[in-house]
Amino acid sequence: MSTIADRLIDDAGIQRGLNRLEQSRIRSIIKGVLASETGARLKTYAETCMRCGLCAKACHYYMSHDGDPSYSPVGKVRQTMWEILKADGDVSKQQLQQFAQIAYTECNLCRRCMHYCPLGIDTAYIISVVRRICHKLGVTPQYIQDTAHSHAATLNQMWVKDDEWIDSLMWQEDEAREEFPTLRIPLEKEGADFMYSVIAPEPKFRTQLIYQAAAIFNAAGLDWTMPATPGWDNSNMAMFSGDAEVMSRVERAHYETAQRLRVKRIVMGECGHAFRAVCDVANRWLGWKVPPVPVVHSVEFFWDLLESGKIRMASKHPGTVTIHDPCNIIRGRGLMDKLRDVVHHICEDVVEMTPNREHNYCCCAGGGVINCGPPFKKVRVIGNKIKAEQLKATGVHTLIAPCHNCHGGLEDIIKHFELDMHIYFLGDIIYKHMERPADAGGGE
Amino acid sequence: MPQSDAWDFETGARSLCDLHACARDYNWLEEPYFSPDGERVAMAAVSDDGATACVNGQAWENVFEKLWMPRFLPDGRLMAFVQTDGEWTAAVDDAPWENTFAFVWNPMWSQDGSRLAICIQQDGEYGIAVDDAPWETLYENANQFVLSRDGAHSAAVVQTISLGQADIEGYQKGVFSVAVDGEPWGSNFVNCWGPAFDAAGERVAAAARFSLYDYGIIEEGRPWTTTYQCVWEPFFDPNTGEVLAPVRTGGKWGLAHRGGFRWEPTFHQLWQPAYSRDGRTLAAIVAPKFGEFTVAVNGTPWNQTWPVVTDLVLSPTGRAACLANESNTRFRVVVDGTAWTGRYDMAWPPVFSPDGKRVAAAVEKHGRQTIVLDDKVYKEWFDKVWPPVFDPSGEKVLIRAVSGGACLRIVDHISSFKA
Ligand code: SF4
Ligand code: SF4
Numbered sequence: 001m002s003t004i005a006d007r008l009i010d011d012a013g014i015q016r017g018l019n020r021l022e023q024s025r026i027r028s029i030i031k032g033v034l035a036s037e038t039g040a041r042l043k044t045y046a047e048t049c050m051r052c053g054l055c056a057k058a059c060h061y062y063m064s065h066d067g068d069p070s071y072s073p074v075g076k077v078r079q080t081m082w083e084i085l086k087a088d089g090d091v092s093k094q095q096l097q098q099f100a101q102i103a104y105t106e107c108n109l110c111r112r113c114m115h116y117c118p119l120g121i122d123t124a125y126i127i128s129v130v131r132r133i134c135h136k137l138g139v140t141p142q143y144i145q146d147t148a149h150s151h152a153a154t155l156n157q158m159w160v161k162d163d164e165w166i167d168s169l170m171w172q173e174d175e176a177r178e179e180f181p182t183l184r185i186p187l188e189k190e191g192a193d194f195m196y197s198v199i200a201p202e203p204k205f206r207t208q209l210i211y212q213a214a215a216i217f218n219a220a221g222l223d224w225t226m227p228a229t230p231g232w233d234n235s236n237m238a239m240f241s242g243d244a245e246v247m248s249r250v251e252r253a254h255y256e257t258a259q260r261l262r263v264k265r266i267v268m269g270e271c272g273h274a275f276r277a278v279c280d281v282a283n284r285w286l287g288w289k290v291p292p293v294p295v296v297h298s299v300e301f302f303w304d305l306l307e308s309g310k311i312r313m314a315s316k317h318p319g320t321v322t323i324h325d326p327c328n329i330i331r332g333r334g335l336m337d338k339l340r341d342v343v344h345h346i347c348e349d350v351v352e353m354t355p356n357r358e359h360n361y362c363c364c365a366g367g368g369v370i371n372c373g374p375p376f377k378k379v380r381v382i383g384n385k386i387k388a389e390q391l392k393a394t395g396v397h398t399l400i401a402p403c404h405n406c407h408g409g410l411e412d413i414i415k416h417f418e419l420d421m422h423i424y425f426l427g428d429i430i431y432k433h434m435e436r437p438a439d440a441g442g443g444e
Numbered sequence: 445m446p447q448s449d450a451w452d453f454e455t456g457a458r459s460l461c462d463l464h465a466c467a468r469d470y471n472w473l474e475e476p477y478f479s480p481d482g483e484r485v486a487m488a489a490v491s492d493d494g495a496t497a498c499v500n501g502q503a504w505e506n507v508f509e510k511l512w513m514p515r516f517l518p519d520g521r522l523m524a525f526v527q528t529d530g531e532w533t534a535a536v537d538d539a540p541w542e543n544t545f546a547f548v549w550n551p552m553w554s555q556d557g558s559r560l561a562i563c564i565q566q567d568g569e570y571g572i573a574v575d576d577a578p579w580e581t582l583y584e585n586a587n588q589f590v591l592s593r594d595g596a597h598s599a600a601v602v603q604t605i606s607l608g609q610a611d612i613e614g615y616q617k618g619v620f621s622v623a624v625d626g627e628p629w630g631s632n633f634v635n636c637w638g639p640a641f642d643a644a645g646e647r648v649a650a651a652a653r654f655s656l657y658d659y660g661i662i663e664e665g666r667p668w669t670t671t672y673q674c675v676w677e678p679f680f681d682p683n684t685g686e687v688l689a690p691v692r693t694g695g696k697w698g699l700a701h702r703g704g705f706r707w708e709p710t711f712h713q714l715w716q717p718a719y720s721r722d723g724r725t726l727a728a729i730v731a732p733k734f735g736e737f738t739v740a741v742n743g744t745p746w747n748q749t750w751p752v753v754t755d756l757v758l759s760p761t762g763r764a765a766c767l768a769n770e771s772n773t774r775f776r777v778v779v780d781g782t783a784w785t786g787r788y789d790m791a792w793p794p795v796f797s798p799d800g801k802r803v804a805a806a807v808e809k810h811g812r813q814t815i816v817l818d819d820k821v822y823k824e825w826f827d828k829v830w831p832p833v834f835d836p837s838g839e840k841v842l843i844r845a846v847s848g849g850a851c852l853r854i855v856d857h858i859s860s861f862k863a
Contacts, residue, residue, distance in 0.1 A: 013612055036695055136657060146610040152635050152653070153603075153620065154587065162587050163547040163565045170510070182472075187512060189475060191790070191808075191828070228513070228549055230587065243656065245674045249637070259754050262790055264772060287713035289735030292752040293772045373610075 002070050004079050004098040004106075011375050013142030014100050018093045021137055026096070029136050030089035038129055045121045046085055049074065055123065058116035060361045061106055064385035071383075073113035073123040076102050080130045100139045103130040105376040106383070109240070109367035110327040115358060124367070128242070135242030143373030147237040150200075152246045155253050156233035158200035166228050168203035172211045176218075180440045183218040185210070188261070189225035194296070195258045196224050198269040199235035199404055206404075209269065212431035213298075219437050220310040224267070231257030234268050236277035240368025244285055251282030258293045265294040267301050270425045272328030272403035273366060280332065297329050299402050302426055303338040306345045313346055314435045320349040321424075322394040324410060325360035326403035334358075343400055346429045351394045361387045363401070365409025380409070381416045388417035399423045448798075451481045453835040453842065457854040460485050461501035464849040473498065478830045478844040479516040482853040485844075486514045486522050497524050497538070500851075504538040511535075513549075518557030525549065525562070534562050534573075541576040548573075552591040552598075559595025571626060572598040579626030586623070588637060592645025599624045599648050601636040622650050622662070629665030636662070638677030642685060649678040649687045661689045661700075668702055675700075676715050682723040690714040690728070699728065699743075707743045714740075716756050725762030729753050739766050739781070746781030753778075755793040759800030767791050767805075777805050777816065784819035792831050797838030802858070804832040804841060815843055820861035826852070 034042070056062050056072035069075045080099045084091060091099075109124035117123075134140055140148075150159045166187065173185040186192065196217070202209050217224050226232060231253035238246035255278075258266050268274060279295045305311040323343055329335045336357040343350055353360065364384035369376065391399065391414070399414075399421050401407055407423055414421045460483070467473045472490035479485070488511050489498040495511040496504045499522060510527040517523060517536075526535045531544035534551070550563040561574040569582035572589055585603040592598070605619040618632035622639045635653040642648075649663045658671040661678045678689035681701075691700040691709070698709030699717065707714070710732070717728035730740040736749035739756055741764055750768035757765050768783060769775045775791035776783045788807040795804050804817040812825040815832045826845035833842040835855070843854040 016613060138656065142610055142612055145612045146615075149612060149615045153585075153615075161565070161570065161585060162563065163549055163570075166549050167547060170512075184474075186474075245659070248674075259772075262792065264790065287731040287734060287737070289751065290771055292769075 002068055004070060004102050007379075008097060008101060009105075009375050009379070011101075011141045011372075013140050013145045014097055016142075017100075017137065017139035018097055021093060021096075021139065023093065026091060026093075026137060027089040030084060030091070030133050033129070033133050033136055034084075034089070037132065042081075042126065042129060045126060046082070048119050049077070049121055050119070051078075052118070055113040055117045055121070058113040060110075060112075060364060060386045061383045063361075064383050064387075071106065073107075073117075076107055077123055077126050081126050084130070084133070096134070096137060096139050099130055100134045100141070103127050103134060104141050104144065104240075105369055105372050105379060107367060108327070108362045108364055108369050110362035111331050112327070112359070112362060115331075131240070131242035132244070133242070140241050141372040141376070144237055144241050144368050144371040147371050148241040148243050148246055151236065151238045151250050152243075155230040155250055156200040157235045157237055158204045160200050160203055160233075162230060165203055165230075165232060168207055169210065169226060172207050172214060176211050176214050180215060180218050180437065182437075182439060183214055185214050186225045187228045189223075190260075191262045192225035193223040193263065194225075194265045194267045195261055195263040196226050196267050196269070197232055197234040197254065197258075199271045199274050200233045201235075201404060202269065209425065209427060212425075212427045213269065215431050216302075216305070216311060216427065216434065219434055219440075220305050222310075225261055225263065227257045227261060229257060234266075234274040234278050235271065236274060236282065237368055237371050239277045239281055240273070240371065247277065248282050248285045251278055252286055254278060255283070255286075255292050263293070265296055267296045268298060270298050270402040270404065270427060272326035272332075273368075273405055276328040276332055297333065297335060299329060299335045299339050299342060299426065302342050302430060306342060311430065312435045313430075313433050315433045317347040317398070317424075317429045317433060319398060320351050320396050321347045321398040321400050322351050322353050322391070322396040323356070324353070324363065324399055324401040324403075324406055325357055326401065326406050327360070327362050327366055329403070330360065331358050339402065342426055346426070346433060347400070351396050353390050353394050355390075361390055363387065363403075363406040363409035364413070365405040366403075370405055370408050377412065381412045384409070384413055385417070388413050388419060391419055391421060392417070397421050400426065400429070402426050448481070448833055448842075449836055451833075451835075451842070452483075453840050453855050455840065455855050455857060457852055460851040460853055462849050463846065463851065466498055466501050469501075469503075470498065476828075476846060476851055477514055477516060478851070479520050479522070480518055480833065481520055482833070482842050482844045484516070484520070484522070485851040486516065486524075488512060488514050488524065495526070497522060497535075504535075506535065506538055506540065508535075513551060515551055517553045517560060518555065521557065521560075523551055523560055525551075534560060534576075536560060541573075543573060543576055543578055545573070545578075550589060552589065554591065554595025555593045559591070561589075561591045561595065561598050563589050563600075570600075570602075571623075572600060574598055579623070581623070581626045581628075583623065588639060590639050590641065592641040593643060594645050597625055597641060597645045599639045599641065601639060601650070602628055604628050604632055616656065622648060622665075624648050629662070631665050633662065633667075640677055640679050642680040643682050647680070647685070649680065649689075651675045651677055651689065659691070661687060661691075663687050670700070670703060672700070679717055679719075681726075682719055688717065688726075690717065697730075707740065711740075713737070716754075718756055718758050720758040720762040721760040722762060725758055725764070727756060727758055727764045729756050729766065737768075739764055739778070746778075748778075748781060748783065750776075750778075750783075757794050757796065759796035760798070761800040763796065763800050763803075765794035765796065765803050767794070775807065777803065777807075777819070779803050784816070786816055786819055786821065788816075795831055795834065797834040798836055799838050802834065802838050804834070806831050813845075815841065815861075817841065817858055817861040820863045822856070823860050823862065
């Protein structure tokens with residue numbers, strides 16, 4: 001059996017944080033977080049966990065590392081939070097480095113293990129508290145910290161400047177009008193039915209997703225808008241770095257933008273973690289029990305468009321596909337049936353992975369792990385051998401994953417394990433195979 | 445507030461133009477916007493020649509490659525962002541500015557509408573242009589732009605030092621400041637947010653982060669000595685010139701001023717603070733309990749709470765109104781703590797009559813819109829309405845609406861509103 005001490009990786013951010021940290025501050029900051037930001041929940045988990053290890057097989061890290069207990073959920077908690085509690089916060093810098101590596105890069109906060117624990121212990125919650133402590137102590141991986149910095153400075157994840165956002169939308173509108181002459185990406189249209197929000201990688205790298213969404217909304221004749229101000233990005237790596245204050249600043253802007261535009265709801269693109277930030281975590285930090293504006297994930301939205309006949313498929317995606325269930329919208333929201341309905345609407349044949357639905361294995365990118373960047377990539381990819389085996393067992397070459405992070409993680413796994421698979425968003429397929437408006441070009 | 449004294453408040457209805465007829469003249473016509481006095485309605489329009497603004501059915505003489513964001517200023521002038529030869533600028537009443545930029549966005553105007561400011565990007569550098577005069581110094585990044593009430597001064601958060609990729613160390617040393625009229629404060633901070641001018645436009649305060657954990661307020665470039673867990677945008681007390689800000693400490697929000705608290709930190713949330721014009725009333729949206737929002741007036745919350753409260757508005761004399769809703773449905777207008785009985789699918793910010801005695805708001809139900817006044821509903825429903833405008837006496841209301849394609853200017857007596 002290994003321990004975290006056997007596999008420490010150099011990270012400039014963690015190292016820098018440790019170098020400038022005064023030992024004397026560690027205990028008081030940890031005690032402060034535990035006293036003011038945790039309560040009965042953590043105490044109950046700490047007191048009731050039987051160390052039975054039933055959660056072990058739930059975790060893809062454990063399964064991918066030949067059953068090494070140090071990668072099991074309880075093993076990770078034992079090496080972090082239980083150490084912190086045992087020492088009453090009086091831990092060394094060396095320990096902190098280990099805590100940070102486990103919390104940020106060896107747990108995706110995917111909550112699969114919670115389903116396997118007879119007591120329902122939410123390991124992801126415990127690991128989130130460890131991250132909060134690491135953030136407060138300044139011991140965070142460089143790349144996720146940089147992303148949190150971007151959120152704080154620009155209210156988006158990728159340093160997109162105010163004008164670059166608007167310019168990207170206008171550019172996509174221009175491009176799309178070649179194909180759909182009356183298509184519009186309506187900016188700042190007050191009173192529209194919904195605001196469409198995306199994550200910052202879309203205007204930065206994946207503009208075709210904005211194009212496709214606009215094409216689908218146009219074909220369905222929907223009344224929608226996008227803001228021409230910050231508040232358009234629904235993603236939130238500050239949630240995963242442990243910076244609750246910046247997380248909430250970002251989501252406040254997001255909700256206030258929707259409220260200012262007087263839309264009935266926010267529809268969001270195919271992203272999992274953003275859904276968790278907007279609908280579950282940040283809204284509560286801001287004081288709202290439930291989201292102040294309803295947030296509809298695109299899986300639900302596409303389901304509604306297809307079920308109501310607002311979008312009809314001219315053809316279906318040929319051949320067989322399999323479905324990856326993103327943790328944040330399946331375990332976090334219960335969209336497994338709607339996801340299947342959508343895929344059956346748009347694809348000829350589906351082979352399910354095993355296990356699937358709420359028992360699906362995580363992509364190993366989520367929870368901010370992929371955002372910790374190159375130093376931890378190998379661990380993340382190798383740490384999900386079980387997912388590669390799961391994908392391979394389907395015998396299918398097309399994978400559908402309605403989440404950005406899942407795409408990133410699964411692409412790496414597919415490449416490393418030479419799986420010969422192609423990944424699509426739902427929007428890719430709907431756009432390509434839907435019935436087009438009468439004035440539209442022929443498409444592909 | 446628009447100066448409504450000279451406007452036509454003769455009771456009656458007029459159609460300014462017909463959207464269906466206008467649509468025939470163009471390949472493309474976007475949604476209409478009304479002028480504050482209800483005399484003109486404008487739309488972005490595209491014909492084979494290019495993009496222009498269509499005002500009461502008449503196109504501007506200038507035609508551009510692109511035009512977006514047509515908006516009326518409070519003084520009734522119409523602005524829009526326009527592009528020619530790939531360069532952008534603002535056009536006001538059909539006259540483009542002389543300066544052009546790589547991109548322009550986010551129009552801001554003085555309270556009376558006489559001054560127009562826009563955000564500009566030129567050669568990858570950022571700043572503001574006010575009435576066709578760009579800042580002399582532009583920055584590699586600028587955002588959170590703001591204009592003083594009289595429009596004479598502008599400010600933004602700016603980045604004064606370049607950062608390499610993923611340079612978290614450089615960032616945490618502080619690379620952001622606030623530039624006023626293009627001139628940066630001499631000091632940098634980890635972050636700056638929400639710069640705000642005082643009423644005279646002479647002083648600026650901003651929210652800031654001094655490390656990743658210590659939040660505070662900066663006045664004219666100088667930070668307060670007290671730090672907090674979090675802060676929202678500061679504002680100025682018009683009576684004393686003192687800076688106030690919502691701050692979080694011990695997990696609760698209060699209203700801080702230098703060294704102390706105007707409102708003790710007892711709230712789960714506190715934002716959108718506002719002073720009445722007479723300076724006597726200070727109100728803010730607060731959450732006395734988790735998930736329960738209301739308005740606090742001079743520190744005292746109203747008795748009733750709602751899951752969501754937005755759009756706090758104060759009358760000149762210090763009455764307070766806001767919107768309350770449940771998950772963005774069942775909107776109600778709340779005045780001085782009492783919710784109206786009417787519930788709507790959507791509502792727009794409440795509007796006080798000049799004497800502060802009456803309140804009206806645009807509302808929507810089942811896809812139709814109208815005006816409610818003191819909880820009474822106007823006799824007619826429309827496809828779309830704009831927020832109402834009271835006449836100087838508060839006895840009549842100007843309704844700007846679209847119905848069956850007709851853009852309507854209606855002035856009606858308050859007796860046309862029924863419970
Ligand atoms: S990665 Fe998922 S299954 Fe593994 S410990 Fe974390 S939350 Fe549990
Ligand atoms: S299954 Fe639950 S009780 Fe058992 S070790 Fe895991 S977390 Fe503890």
